[in-house]
Amino acid sequence: MSELGMPVGETATRLGLTVRTLHHWDEIGLASPAARSSVGYRLYTDDDLERLRRIVVYRELGLDLDAIRQVLDEPGSDVAAQLRVQRAQLSRRIAQLRELDADLGRMIDAQERGILLSDEEQRAAFGPGWDPRWPAEARATYGGSPQWQQYAERSAARSPEDWAAVTATMAAFDAELGAAVDAGAIPGDARANALVERHRDVFSQYFPLTRQMQVHLGRMYAGDERFAAHYDAVRPGLAVWLRDAIDASARAHGIDPDTAAWE
Incomplete structure (x- = not known):
């Protein structure tokens, strides 16, 4: 200098x-x-x-x-007044950052756990037949997929009451399936096709479901003993009926169920 x-x-x-x-x-x-x-x-x-x-x-x-x-x-x-204004703005920003931090924490937990409920809350929301180990099993199988990410993003924002509402919607749909079978609906007819569309809409509470993905789900419902037991408890043979209804709808939309890809 x-x-x-x-x-x-x-x-x-x-x-x-x-x-x-x-x-x-x-x-x-x-x-x-x-x-x-x-x-x-x-x-x-x-x-x-x-x-x-x-x-x-x-x-x-x-x-x-x-x-x-x-x-x-x-x-x-008035320097103090200027600083008070700045401090108030900073306080609001800190509050926003704390909310963001909490949201990020929930998102991380949801990506890792799937459902942000205790075992007791899960049983209360999903029924006594629910096994709290199932979300971990699902993550082990699907954790790297876009669908798991979408599922976790929705899960992060859901309360026990929200999950109970999702369960109620699924139960109501199961009742619709049972009523259709009782009324003599067969895979491929108008009522069955409408229920296949309804299934895609209801299931999309978890993640968006394409017709090709729906084919895979239908076959899992019939082939996995846990899913088959669930649907067959609604009506005997319902798991196979739903699979066949989904396959028939897929064919009507130009999709070969035997070669449908998960996409």
Whole structure:
């Protein structure tokens, strides 16, 4: 630093700023170097440096440049009032960040666990036949799939009451299936096809379901003893009926059930 002052580059380094920032502050008249060297270079005096230090402090506190100018240049400016406004804004931002942190925590848990309910809450929502180990089994099988991610995203936002409502919707649909079988509906007829569409709509509470995916589910319902037992408890043979109804609907939409891909 010369006797007259400090050049721009050295000033920027000392204050942890960029030369571009100092030039901008100079251009808008917020902080301009008051001295010049013998060859015409602009230099920051001790008073200039003190002003720059104060600008840096207030900027780090979140004040914008206009507010900083008011604090530094307007006589009688209420600095405490300016800082109170900034503190109130910061408090709101902290509250928002805490909410975001909680949401992220739930999303992480949902990706890892599937359902964010205790074992007791799961049994209350899904019925006494529910096994709380099933979500972990599902994650082990499907955890890397887009459908698991979609399922987890929805799960993260669901309360025990929300899950109970999902269960009630599924139970009502099961009753519709049973009533259709009792009424003599057969796979491929209008009533069965309407129920296949209804199944896709109801199941999409978990994740969006394409017709190809639906074929895979239908075959799992008939082939997995746990799913088959569930549907056959509604009506004997219902698991196979639903599989056949889904296959018939798929064929009507140009899909070969035997070669349908999970997509």
